[in-house]
Amino acid sequence: MNQTQLFDPASHSYTYILFDEATREALILDPVAEQLQRDLDTVARLNLKLKWAVETHAHADHITSAAKLAEMTGARLAAPAGCGVATAAVQLGDGDVLSFGRESLRVLHTPGHTAGSVCFYWERKSVEEEEIPTELTALPLGHEMRPDLRQDERHVFTGDTLLIGGCGRTDFQSGSAEQLYDSITQVLFALPNDTIVWPGHDYNERTQSTIGLEKATNPRIAGKSRAEFVALMAQLDLPKPQRIDEAVPANQRSGLGAPAPAGAQDDSPTPADGYAGDISPQAAYRWMTGGQAVLVDVRTDAEREWVGFVPGARVAAWKQWPGMALNPDFDAQLREAAAEGQPVMLLCRSGVRSVPAAQRATELGLTAYNILGGFEGAPDANAQRNHQNGWRHAGLPWRQN
Known part of the structure; x- marks a missing residue:
């Protein structure tokens, strides 16, 4: 597998594009709406077929582009079952596996930041050396990408559950400090120490860590009891995410808008x-x-x-x-x-x-x-649907098979 790490500076969010070198089938993890064109360009530049658009949870600080990626590439939507993302074709539970080409990610249910939060674990398979195409190094990549051909055997994509030197907050959106402590110490810290940690955010330009390093040095949790961790999280007094009121409802529809407003409205035909x-x-x-x-x-x-x-x-x-x-x-x-x-x-x-x-x-x-407008809406000036009118543009409930 080859992973490309992409960064959104406005939300300090990481998006990951993972792909199988042999089949070029790919998966995108935690995409950001404002970076839609960047991600489409990356998929095209690497000659990939996007099979999955996946979330670690329903984000509160940015809106996903998952539904738009699915529409434009044919990818399927997958999201944690406990996050209320009703539009996702696949509702992920602990132990589920997402496959793309010869590669697969295993779902680790890690509640705490939100009740449905998950991480994704990948372990390198034994392959013949000649199966890894050397021509990848010659691709005309942008400065924000680098193919990682190192032979690290184990990787975990942790979303907001475990960050580098930190962890996700637990004071809103079904958060629980007790559950987060258990998820980190009993699930993630049970992985081998050399497992590479790929976080969902970083605010200090760091890109990766390891399970062993976080066990030893993470100031939020290293050496702390459950009670000490819960007390620390209760004292953080963090400001409310600026976009939470629009982001969470939109993300529960894979990025296609907030639900229709309630209240008295004119339904006259x-x-x-x-x-x-x-x-x-x-x-x-x-x-x-x-x-x-x-x-x-x-x-x-x-x-x-x-x-x-x-x-x-x-x-x-x-x-x-x-x-x-x-x-x-x-x-x-x-x-x-x-x-x-x-x-x-x-x-x-x-x-x-x-x-x-x-x-x-x-x-x-x-x-x-x-x-009026049907399911997908009329095409706009760029011949794209879902941007002007229709059921999905209105943010009304829908699902993928």
């Missing part, structure tokens, strides 16, 4: 020809969760499988592959979705296919609404 009317994604979500109408996804099976879906939505594809032919079972599937006589709200990719689908539903005697 816009009149339309041939069906009951057009409604916003936010109104559709409120009607769905309030039991006022049934949300029906009219996209193809492939779109739901590879792009994402709305939990709780019913399915009645308007068209299907191959050839995007009209679905002969649409009428039956739609009637089944509306079996209890409720109105239906139809969701497609950008609010185009759902219009004729809503008109057909009306012909069948149903009260039908079109959801």
